Amino acid sequence: MIFIDIQEVVATLSEDWRNEARAITKKLNEAENAVERKTIIAEHEGLWRQLKVKLAAAAYEKCWYCETFSYRSDNAVDHFRPKSRVYEEKTHPGYWWLAFSPDNYRFACTYCNSRRHDVGGTSGGKHDHFPLADGSPRAADPYTPLSVENALLLDPCWKSDTAAFWFDETGTVDVNPTFKKVDDHAEEKVRASRHFYHLDQVSLVEARRRVYAKVLRLCDQADHSFLSWQKTKDHSAKVAFREAMNSIARMRDRTAEHSAVAHCAIRGYRHSSISASLSYDSIV
Incomplete structure (x- = not known):
């Protein structure tokens, strides 16, 4: 909601x-x-x-x-x-x-x-x-x-x-x-x-579960790309990090289905993931 x-x-x-x-x-x-x-x-x-x-x-x-x-x-x-x-x-x-x-x-x-x-x-x-x-x-x-x-x-x-x-x-x-x-x-x-x-309702719960899981997966991808960029200074890793951050932002956006679930996933993961922390601190 x-x-x-x-x-x-x-x-x-x-x-x-x-x-x-x-x-x-x-x-x-x-x-x-x-x-x-x-x-x-x-x-x-x-x-x-x-x-x-x-x-x-x-x-x-x-x-x-x-x-x-x-x-x-x-x-x-x-x-x-x-x-x-x-x-x-x-x-x-x-x-x-x-x-x-x-x-x-x-x-x-x-x-x-x-x-x-x-x-x-x-x-x-x-x-x-x-x-x-x-x-x-x-x-x-x-x-x-x-x-x-x-x-x-x-x-x-x-x-x-x-x-x-x-x-x-x-x-x-x-x-x-x-x-x-x-x-x-x-x-x-x-x-x-x-x-x-x-x-x-069962299908609704499953839809929310998928959104939550996808957000965590994107955060992991963003974190991996960020660490790779920090270590290698490879520009492609930096681009991958930025793209993953954009994908997270789209799921959290008010126009997205179950955006409140995405927000909860980001909030819950922010202490373990730098990308989740950055996303949570940003203005939606």
């Missing part, structure tokens, strides 16, 4: 789109009951779908939750806070007042967005789930600030949340030890996000 600045997307919206969203939200506020609200939402769902291209571009066509490209699914616009109902609280009406709020939109693959059982024995998918920490109040209307909620699902639109995940050479998801120091619910949040975003 990498940080996505949702405000950059919001800033590109046309005044016509904003006006239509405001008009529909006004209708929702004036609706007499939940059935009427659901009808209004269903009749205008094409409005948020208009933003799919913009949302996809904000993350370089990657799912905002798992950092995969489109091969896992037909990606969709996800409502971070569910618009019609909340699985964890059966009497909750859903965050209907956010149905046409672009701040609540995320770009998600099918595995992260929909409930699925994988052939590898795993299950997950966000769907209508939005769990909160024990004791946390839940906003039930547009007059309660969302800040009262202590959400368990990590949000790519919060920089601090994207630092919560940690990946190792096996490709599995764990909690970043540093995140434990800033959030009392760190382990619970990583565990919930891993499940509801289906981040332990």
